[in-house]
Amino acid sequence: MSSQDQNAAQHPVERTPEQWSERLAEWDQPKYRGLQIFRWIHQRGVMDPNEMSDLPKALRAKLIEDGLASPVSIDLIRDAIDGTRKVLVALHDDRKIESVLIPRGSAAQQDIYTQELFEGQDDETPGVATPSVFSQCISTQVGCAMGCGFCASGIAGLKRNLTAAEIVSQVLIGKRELPQNARLAGIVFMGMGEPLHNYGPVAQALRLISHPEGIGLSLKRVTLSTSGLVEGIEKLGRDFGGAVNLAISLHAATDETRTRIMPINKRHPLSELMPALRAYPLPPRRRITIEYTLIEGVNDSHADARALVKLVRGMRVKVNLIPMNRVPDALVLPGSSGGLSGSEPKVVDAFQNELRGAGIDAFVRKRKGDDIAAACGQLALSGEKAKVRRLSVRPA
C-alpha cells in the first residue's frame, strides 16, 4: 500500500502531526498547518473544521471534504452517586460502546481503575477524596472475541474492532464531559474488548494520547489490561519499552481452572503467559497488576490462593481481588445449577489474608458506579441481544 492509500484509509482524527504535514503537502499547503490542525483536535478537542478559526476558509472546506469530523457522538450520559460518569458513545454505524469517567476516591473506597494510577504520587493525601482528579476507562472493541464466561462483553462476542480515531475520540469527548475544573490524570484500557486483539489501532491511540502536542498524557499514566495474548504482550513491551503499565486478567492460577472460565488459556497456557510477563521490560519501581475476579466455588479456595502465591513468586506484582459482578447469561459450569457469581465477603477476606501472609500485596477492589451498571461491558450491551452460552467451555 502506498503512503497515499494509507492516508486515504486513515480517519483524519488518527493522523499524527507528521502525517498531517504529509497530507497538507499533497494539497500544496504549508507544513506548519499540520501541527495547527493536530492541536485543534487533540489539545482542544475540536473536530469540526468550521470551528478552527485560525485556518483559511478554503483549507477548512478541504478538511471537511477530506472527512474531518468527530467519528463518534454521545448517546447517553449516566451519573452514579459516587461521582462516576458513564458515557455511552455512538459510532457511525450506530453501534454503541462505553467509556467511564471515574473520580479518584478516598483511600477507603479506592477502586481498581484509579488506585494504581495514583499510587505513590506526591499529590496523594491518604483518606482524602479528590473529586477533581479523574481517570477514564476506555473501550477498544465492540464486544470481545475472548469469550470469558463471567464477562458481559465476552458473552456477546466480537462485533467489530474500533479504529484508532474511535479510541482516541473517547478520550477527547471524555475530557469535555469532566466536571468543571477537573482534570484527566490517567487512562485505563479496561472497557469493552481485548486491547491486544486490536493491536495496531490501540498502539496508534497510545501514540496519539501521549503526544506532547496533543493530550500529552505520559504513558506512565496509562494502564492496559489484557486477558493474556502473549504475542501482544511481547510487542507492547518492544514498541513502548515497558512505559505502558500492564494489568493481566489472570483470574486463576492453574491451567485447569483458568481454561474453564477463560478460553484464551487453551491457546496461551500459564507456561507461556508467565514467562512473557516476567520478560516484560518493567521500569524500576513499577509492578504488574494481577486482576483476579473471585468467583464463588470456582477460583476462591485456599488451594487457589496458594497456587497463586506459587505462580507469582519472585515477580514484581500486586494483586487486585474483585468479587465478580453478576452478569446476565454468565457461564453455567457442569454440575452447577446457576450461572457464575461473586464470592462471599468472608471468602474474599480469607483469600486476601492468604496472599498477604505470603508477602504479596493484595487489595480488595470494587467497581465504582455499580448503581449505573458501570462494570465494563454492561451498559452498552444492554441494547444488544446477548447470545446465551451454556456449557460451551468445558473443564480441561
Ligand code: SAH
Ligand atoms: N479484555 C481485557 C480488558 C477489559 S476487561 C481484560 O480482560 O483484561 C476489564 C476487567 O474486568 C478484566 O480484568 C475482566 O476480567 C474484568 N471483568 C469482566 N467481567 C467481570 C465481572 N462480571 N465481574 C468482575 N470483573 C469482571
Ligand code: SF4
Ligand atoms: Fe474480553 Fe476481557 Fe471480557 Fe475476557 S474479560 S471477554 S478478554 S473483555
